[in-house]
Structure formats: structure tokens, C-alpha cells
Amino acid sequence: MVFAGLGFELAAGGAMVLRGPNGSGKTTLLRLMAGLARPVAGRLLWSNAPVEDPEALARRLRFIGHQDAIKTAFTVRENLAFWAAFWGTGEPALIDRAMDTFGLAALADFPARLLSAGQRHRLALARLIASPVPLWLLDEPANALDDRSTGALTNTIAEHRARGGMVVLASHGADLVTGGTTLALDNFTPTAAQQWVEL
Amino acid sequence: MSAFSALLSRDLRLALRQSADSLTVIAFFAIATVLFPFGVGPEAEVLSRIAAGVVWVAALLAALLSLDRVFVVDFEDGTLDQLILNGQSTVLVVLAKVLAHWLTTGVPLIIMSPVLAVTLQLPSEGYGVLVLALLLGTPTVSLIGALGAALVLGARRGGVLLSLLVLPLYIPVLIFGTAAIEATITGMPSQPMLSILAGLALIAAALCPFATAAALRQAAE
Amino acid sequence: MAFDSFAAFIDMGGYAAWVWTSYGLAALALGGILILTRRTLKAREREFETLKANRRGTP
Amino acid sequence: MHKFANPTQFMRIANAIYPWIAGLCLILFAAAIPIALVFSPPDYQQGETVRIMYIHVSSAWLMMMIYGIIAANSAMFLIWRHPMANLAARASAPMGATFCALALVTGMLWGQPMWGTFWVWDARLTSTLILFFLYIGYIALSDAFEDSERGDKAAAILALVGSINVPIIHYSVEWWNTLHQPSIMKASSEGIDSSVHPSLLLPLFLMMGAFTMFYFALLVLRLRSELLAAKIRNARLSQIAGHAAAQPAE
Amino acid sequence: MTRKRRRLYFVLLGLLALSGGLALVLTAFEDNIVLFFSPTEVAAKPVCAQRCRIGGLVANGSVVKEGERVSFDVTDTVETVSVKYVGILPDLFREGQGVVAEGKMTEGVFVANNVLAKHDENYMPPEVADALKKSGRWKEGEPVPAAVVH
Numbered sequence: 088m089v090f091a092g093l094g095f096e097l098a099a100g101g102a103m104v105l106r107g108p109n110g111s112g113k114t115t116l117l118r119l120m121a122g123l124a125r126p127v128a129g130r131l132l133w134s135n136a137p138v139e140d141p142e143a144l145a146r147r148l149r150f151i152g153h154q155d156a157i158k159t160a161f162t163v164r165e166n167l168a169f170w171a172a173f174w175g176t177g178e179p180a181l182i183d184r185a186m187d188t189f190g191l192a193a194l195a196d197f198p199a200r201l202l203s204a205g206q207r208h209r210l211a212l213a214r215l216i217a218s219p220v221p222l223w224l225l226d227e228p229a230n231a232l233d234d235r236s237t238g239a240l241t242n243t244i245a246e247h248r249a250r251g252g253m254v255v256l257a258s259h260g261a262d263l264v265t266g267g268t269t270l271a272l273d274n275f276t277p278t279a280a281q282q283w284v285e286l
Numbered sequence: 287m288s289a290f291s292a293l294l295s296r297d298l299r300l301a302l303r304q305s306a307d308s309l310t311v312i313a314f315f316a317i318a319t320v321l322f323p324f325g326v327g328p329e330a331e332v333l334s335r336i337a338a339g340v341v342w343v344a345a346l347l348a349a350l351l352s353l354d355r356v357f358v359v360d361f362e363d364g365t366l367d368q369l370i371l372n373g374q375s376t377v378l379v380v381l382a383k384v385l386a387h388w389l390t391t392g393v394p395l396i397i398m399s400p401v402l403a404v405t406l407q408l409p410s411e412g413y414g415v416l417v418l419a420l421l422l423g424t425p426t427v428s429l430i431g432a433l434g435a436a437l438v439l440g441a442r443r444g445g446v447l448l449s450l451l452v453l454p455l456y457i458p459v460l461i462f463g464t465a466a467i468e469a470t471i472t473g474m475p476s477q478p479m480l481s482i483l484a485g486l487a488l489i490a491a492a493l494c495p496f497a498t499a500a501a502l503r504q505a506a507e
Numbered sequence: 508m509a510f511d512s513f514a515a516f517i518d519m520g521g522y523a524a525w526v527w528t529s530y531g532l533a534a535l536a537l538g539g540i541l542i543l544t545r546r547t548l549k550a551r552e553r554e555f556e557t558l559k560a561n562r563r564g565t566p
Numbered sequence: 567m568h569k570f571a572n573p574t575q576f577m578r579i580a581n582a583i584y585p586w587i588a589g590l591c592l593i594l595f596a597a598a599i600p601i602a603l604v605f606s607p608p609d610y611q612q613g614e615t616v617r618i619m620y621i622h623v624s625s626a627w628l629m630m631m632i633y634g635i636i637a638a639n640s641a642m643f644l645i646w647r648h649p650m651a652n653l654a655a656r657a658s659a660p661m662g663a664t665f666c667a668l669a670l671v672t673g674m675l676w677g678q679p680m681w682g683t684f685w686v687w688d689a690r691l692t693s694t695l696i697l698f699f700l701y702i703g704y705i706a707l708s709d710a711f712e713d714s715e716r717g718d719k720a721a722a723i724l725a726l727v728g729s730i731n732v733p734i735i736h737y738s739v740e741w742w743n744t745l746h747q748p749s750i751m752k753a754s755s756e757g758i759d760s761s762v763h764p765s766l767l768l769p770l771f772l773m774m775g776a777f778t779m780f781y782f783a784l785l786v787l788r789l790r791s792e793l794l795a796a797k798i799r800n801a802r803l804s805q806i807a808g809h810a811a812a813q814p815a816e
Numbered sequence: 817m818t819r820k821r822r823r824l825y826f827v828l829l830g831l832l833a834l835s836g837g838l839a840l841v842l843t844a845f846e847d848n849i850v851l852f853f854s855p856t857e858v859a860a861k862p863v864c865a866q867r868c869r870i871g872g873l874v875a876n877g878s879v880v881k882e883g884e885r886v887s888f889d890v891t892d893t894v895e896t897v898s899v900k901y902v903g904i905l906p907d908l909f910r911e912g913q914g915v916v917a918e919g920k921m922t923e924g925v926f927v928a929n930n931v932l933a934k935h936d937e938n939y940m941p942p943e944v945a946d947a948l949k950k951s952g953r954w955k956e957g958e959p960v961p962a963a964v965v966h
Contacts, residue, residue: 438720441711442712444710447706450706455696489730
């Protein structure tokens with residue numbers, strides 16, 4: 088499923104919420120912005136210049152999707168440390184701060200296979216702090232989170248924006264951002280994958 | 287390079303923690319090889335003639351067993367998306383994965399092979415060249431195998447399909463790997479066969495990572 | 508004309524089994540893929556027509 | 567975009583030339599079969615079995631040409647996302663597999679009386695067998711995914727990687743001294759040079775032409791068929807999308 | 817490193833590996849991969865004590881048939897090996913023709929358990945072959961000069 092006739096901008100410190108029914112393309116749009124999928128037509132701009140270097144774009148964004156990308160054989164700390172090393176960002180202090188923020192400090196040396204669904208999701212979100220980047224792309228980030236964690240996420244997003252960071256998130260639940268723009272995807276006509284349907 | 291070394295060390299540590307996976311592959315290698323004396327009879331003459339081929343075929347099948355785990359786990363838990371978003375190049379990810387697979391599967395197979403060759407009565411001249419041929423051939427096995435594993439990500443009956451895609455491409459390695467050992471046993475120079483194996487490894491190293499990276503990005507899309 | 512008689516033609520210089528099997532298999536393969544292609548084409552044409560008709564029926 | 571990228575326009579051209587290709591194919595077969603079976607002389611060594619060559623070499627030629635076409639189309643599809651290129655590759659694969667199987671089987675039927683064996687594990691036969699497996703793998707891979715586009719792309723990557731086998735098949739008889747005779751046609755500065763007598767070369771060329779035209783004629787039919795399948799799939803998809811859009815937002 | 821430069825490095829590295837690999841494979845083929853031994857090699861070295869293949873031309877006038885028992889000489893014009901075989905010979909088997917035999921050396925004689933005939937890439941009607949042979953422009957087993965065929 089794709090969409091036609093869609094355009095938007097995001098400034099430093101800005102936030103955008105994608106809303107729409109199932110199948111309206113929220114996830115697809117986030118993956119397009121991350122550079123994981125290629126648009127059939129259309130362009131992605133960064134600082135008013137077309138993105139010609141998806142790798143450089145990837146260095147500036149963090150995508151947290153439905154799948155948590157956690158290795159259950161590793162401890163919570165090892166999971167965070169691996170991604171920080173892999174992306175070449177972050178330092179040990181940030182890893183501790185990330186675990187503190189999302190209430191994982193007590194679990195730091197527990198193997199991830201013992202975590203509950205909510206704890207796993209918090210571990211995935213903790214990567215936002217452990218390896219900081221300007222643009223966050225979050226797909227339904229409040230799913231499986233309790234009220235306390237949702238509050239922590241709201242605060243984290245607010246702090247990130249206060250430092251000039253940007254957030255795009257898909258959501259159909261609680262309000263995680265104040266201000267920011269809302270993009271309702273159900274206004275756009277879904278079209279079939281190929282343009283050459285002739286009926 | 288940080289992405290490369292981080293991923294390599296992660297895969298090695300994972301393999302160490304889940305060492306049962308690697309051990310299963312080695313156990314399969316041993317059992318498959320040991321079946322042959324029962325199948326063709328214990329006569330030393332017959333066994334020593336087929337020893338080189340049997341060890342190679344069993345090694346290829348054992349490697350095949352390990353292949354579907356190369357990318358599938360990362361694909362299913364969402365790690366693959368994050369690996370592609372590494373900010374450098376997907377080829378680096380592929381190279382780290384292939385090297386990790388070779389170290390955790392290829393090297394144990396090489397170490398086990400002389401032991402199994404003894405049970406097959408391989409003539410004593412053959413051991414050195416057996417190890418050398420496996421050393422030159424198994425990197426190709428990992429490179430081609432990783433490509434196959436990336437192509438079948440998310441496919442129905444992925445495991446069967448993987449063997450259909452990968453085994454035919456292993457035929458050259460098998461031919462020259464066995465031929466090198468046969469040549470040495472029959473008193474011929476094995477050097478041309480070994481340099482072909484090395485050549486195949488280089489060609490695979492030049493072509494497979496790019497194709498694998500493309501296949502991985504397709505799978506994530 | 509390379510053969511003196513019809514029997515010689517059938518015999519193919521003693522190689523009848525090999526030559527005729529080859530030609531037979533070739534005919535079978537080419538004919539088979541032709542028939543399969545035409546059959547799926549016809550089936551899809553029919554399916555497409557019904558889809559079109561349904562679409563017109565429910566605007 | 568290129569005008570051949572437009573399926574409607576492409577099919578208009580293809581349908582226009584289809585009767586000509588099909589007609590030419592029939593004429594060539596009508597000429598090739600009697601000449602190959604009756605009017606051409608036997609070979610001085612191989613006797614009447616040389617008549618197998620007309621089928622064998624034609625099939626082998628097509629299996630190579632079709633693989634080349636699949637590889638070229640796969641590249642076009644992956645680089646420029648040419649939808650027609652993908653359909654052409656998909657439509658060609660079963661034909662390539664058929665001709666490859668035919669080349670292998672007729673080769674065996676020729677080898678048994680002449681060489682004394684159905685099969686030897688030499689480079690030419692082995693690499694042809696690998697080509698057959700590549701065809702089978704291509705077809706299986708392109709049908710193995712719920713998302714057909716994913717299957718198309720995975721198969722296209724496989725086709726490109728497998729194309730390394732085509733030169734190996736071609737040169738195998740020269741690099742490797744084996745039972746299989748060297749190529750009967752060699753390109754030289756004076757054009758194509760052949761070690762086949764004209765009376766035997768004529769049926770061979772006619773048969774190769776007939777087979778080639780058969781492939782192209784069938785390709786048009788199969789393209790038509792593939793395009794219809796894509797249209798049917800898209801029509802279904804847009805129906806589902808229509809239903810989804812009609813539902814109230816969450 | 818920019819994307820373009822990184823790509824360039826990867827492609828250069830790939831080309832280097834590819835050409836190195838091709839060079840290794842092709843020089844190995846230059847070294848003549850042995851699929852069968854020539855009579856000269858059999859005479860020079862104690863090969864073929866176990867199963868192997870020998871190849872060469874069937875020496876003229878050497879074929880002796882006693883029912884299914886056949887003996888003949890395989891030659892590469894320098895050395896000659898005697899071959900014994902029991903079984904049905906392929907139709908292309910004849911004197912002066914290329915042949916490959918599988919078996920092993922026992923007491924100076926090659927005992928074959930399979931004989932395969934190899935033939936050349938020349939195709940022509942029997943009358944043409946006879947005419948060429950009569951005129952002395954061509955002998956069986958040699959490549960035919962293209963100008964003669966056409």
C-alpha cells in the first residue's frame with residue numbers, strides 16, 4: 088500500500104505525529120524516511136538538499152520499529168553496548184543514563200531473555216539515549232508501555248526536542264508530544280503498487 | 287570499521303554463548319561421515335578411495351545446515367533493519383557476517399576433518415592437502431552460502447530452497463577440493479587444484495558480498 | 508534424399524532408437540510448453556474479463 | 567522513461583510483430599524438419615546420429631541465449647526498475663529450463679551410441695547441469711514469496727550471480743580436454759568459421775532459426791499472460807485497498 | 817569518507833580480487849589440469865597403479881578382437897600403451913580415432929573397464945570425407961581446413 092500526493096517538512100526541534108487507520112502506510116512512510124525502502128516516486132530532502140547519500144542520512148537517524156532487535160542471549164547492558172559500538176556513537180556514561188531513564192538499571196546484568204514484553208520495548212527505546220542522533224523515527228513507541236514508562240518517553244522526547252532534535256512518530260494512542268504537527272494519512276488515496284492498472 | 291568489528295565480535299560471542307548450534311553442525315559432520323563405512327562396507331580399499339569425496343560432501347552438507355541461521359535470526363527480530371542503517375555500507379555487514387560464519391563453522395569443520403578422514407582410511411599422504419583444500423575452499427562455501435541465505439529470507443520453505451540454490455554453486459569447490467586430494471594420493475601435483483580453489487575463493491569474495499548486500503536490502507524493504 | 512527406402516528412413520542406419528527418441532522428446536517439450544502457455548493465457552484472459560464485468564456491475 | 571518501459575506500448579509493438587515471428591517459425595520448422603531428417607546426408611563418422619545434433623545444438627544455443635536475456639533483463643529490472651524487464655525474465659525462465667533439459671537429454675541420447683556412455687563428468691556437461699539447476703532455482707525463488715515483488719528481485723539477483731556460468735559453459739571445451747568435441751563454430755576475423763560441411767550446416771541453421779523464432783513467439787504469448795496476471799493482481803489489490811479506505815479511522 | 821569514495825574503494829577492491837582469482841584459475845588451467853594421462857606420462861612415471869584414465873589415439877593396425885575381448889594400443893605418437901578390454905565398444909571407436917580408457921595398469925598392460933570414444937569437431941558427408949582423403953588433403957583425426965570444406 089502506498090500513498091500519492093504527500094508533502095511535509097520538519098524543522099529542528101520539531102515533531103510530527105503520523106495518524107491513520109491500519110494499512111494507511113504509517114510504517115511504510117517511516118521506513119521510507121529511514122532509507123530502508125525506496126519510493127517509487129518522490130524525494131527525501133535534508134537541509135533542502137536531496138538525500139543522495141542514504142548512509143549519511145542513516146548516521147543522523149534512529150529508527151525504532153515494532154521489532155525490538157534484542158539478542159536474548161546478551162544482558163541488557165551488552166545489548167545497548169553492542170549497538171553503541173556498532174553505530175560508533177555514545178559512551179559508557181550514556182549507556183548507564185539510558186538504562187536509568189527507562190528503568191532498566193536494576194536489570195542491567197540480566198539476560199534479555201528474562202525481560203517482559205514491556206521491558207524489552209523499553210530496552211529498544213533506550214538505544215535513543217545510548218547512541219544519540221538528531222532524528223528519531225518511532226513506530227508506535229507507546230505500545231506495551233505502562234504509564235510510568237510512557238511518561239519517561241514523553242520527557243525524553245521533550246528533552247531531545249529542546250536540544251534541537253527532531254521526532255517523527257506513528258501513533259494512534261496517547262499524546263507523546265506537545266505541539267508539533269499531525270499528519271493524518273487517511274486523507275491520501277491509497278493506490279495499488281503499479282501505476283498501470285487499466286480497468 | 288567500528289561497525290565491522292562490533293558485529294564480528296558480537297556474532298562470535300553469540301556463537302560462544304549458544305555453542306550448541308555450532309556443535310550440532312560438527313556433530314552432523316561426524317555422523318554423516320561415519321555413516322559411509324556402514325553404507326559401503328568397511329573394506330579399507332573402498333573407503334580410502336572415496337574418503338576425500340565423502341569428507342568434502344559431508345562438510346558441505348554440514349555447512350548448509352548452519353546457513354539458514356546466518357541471517358534469519360537477525361531478520362526475524364528486527365536486527366537486520368538496524369544493521370542496514372549502519373551509516374557506512376551494507377557490504378561491511380555482509381563481510382562481518384561471512385567472516386563470523388567461517389570462523390564458527392568453517393574452522394571447526396577443518397579441525398574435525400583429519401579425525402574423520404582417519405575413520406575413512408584416507409592414505410597418509412592425503413591429510414595435509416585435505417586440510418589445505420578445506421582451508422581454501424570453506425571461505426567460498428561461506429560466501430556463496432551467505433548469498434543464498436540472504437536470497438531466501440522470508441521465503442516459504444526457505445531451507446529446502448536454500449539447498450536448491452546453493453548446492454549447485456558448490457559443485458566447482460567440491461570438484462577441485464576432491465581433485466586436489468586425489469591428485470596428491472596418486473602422486474600428481476595438487477598445486478593447480480589448490481590454486482583454482484584459491485581463485486574461486488577470490489572470485490566469490492569479489493562478487494558475493496555485493497549481491498548479498500543487495501539481497502539483504504531487498505529483504506528489509 | 509539420404510535414404511533409399513522408407514524402411515531405411517525409419518531404421519536411421521541402426522540408430523532409430525536414439526534419433527527418434529531425441530526428435531520425439533523435442534516435439535514433446537516444445538509442444539508441451541506451447542500448450543501450457545496457451546492454456547494459462549486463456550485462463551487469465553477469462554479471469555480478467557470476469558473481473559472487468561464485475562467492476563462494471565458495481566460502480 | 568524509455569518507451570519500452572510502458573507495458574501498453576511495448577505490448578502493442580510485440581503483438582504487431584507476433585504474427586510475423588510465428589509465421590517465420592512455422593516456415594523454418596517446415597523447412598528444417600524434412601531437411602534435418604530426410605534430405606541431409608549422414609556424417610562420415612557418426613552416421614545418422616548426426617541428425618540428433620540439429621536438435622541438440624539448437625537447444626544448447628537457446629538455453630545460453632535465454633539465460634543471457636534473463637540476466638540482461640534482471641540487470642535492467644534491478645537498476646532501472648523496468649517492470650517489463652522483470653516480466654520478460656520471468657516469462658523466459660521456464661522456456662530456458664525446457665531447452666536446457668532438452669539439450670541435456672539429447673546429448674545423453676547422442677553420447678551413448680557415439681562416446682559409449684550416457685554421461686561423463688566433464689566440464690561442459692557439469693556446467694550445463696549447473697545451468698539447469700540455476701534455472702530451477704530461479705523459478706523456485708521467484709515463486710517462493712508471499713510478496714511477489716520480493717521474489718522477482720531475489721530471483722533477479724540470483725540470475726545475475728549465475729551469469730558467471732555462461733562463459734564457463736562456452737569455454738569449458740577449450741580450457742579442458744575432454745570427451746565433448748570443441749565448438750563447431752568459431753568467430754574469426756573473416757567472419758564465422760565452421761568445421762561443418764555446408765550440407766550439414768544448412769539443416770542446423772534452419773533448426774536453430776526455427777527454435778529461436780519459437781522462443782520469441784512464445785515469449786510474446788507468455789508476456790501477454792504475465793501482464794494479465796499482474797493486472798489481475800493489481801485489480802484485486804485495489805479492491806482490498808478500496809475496502810480499507812471505506813472503513814472508519816481508528 | 818564520502819559515499820562515492822567508499823563505493824570506489826569497494827569496487828576497486830572487488831575488481832582486484834576478481835582479476836586475481838581469474839588469473840589464478842586460468843594459469844592453473846594453463847598448467848594443464850589432468851583429466852586423463854597421455855601414454856608418455858604413463859611411460860615416464862608410475863601413475864595409474866590405482867584407477868585412472870588414459871587418453872590418446874588408437875594406434876593403426878593394433879586392434880585385435882576376439883568376440884568381446886579386445887586389445888589395442890593407445891598412442892600419442894611418442895609412446896604407446898597396450899590396453900585390454902572386455903565389453904562393447906562405442907560406435908565411434910576405430911583406428912586412428914581419439915579414445916579415453918578408464919582402468920588401471922597391471923603388469924605393464926592397461927586393463928580398462930570402460931572405453932570412451934572422443935571425436936573431433938569435423939562434420940561432413942561420407943562422400944566428401946572420401947574425396948578429401950583420396951586427394952590427400954586431409955587425414956582422419958586432423959582438423960579440416962575451412963577452405964577445403966566449403
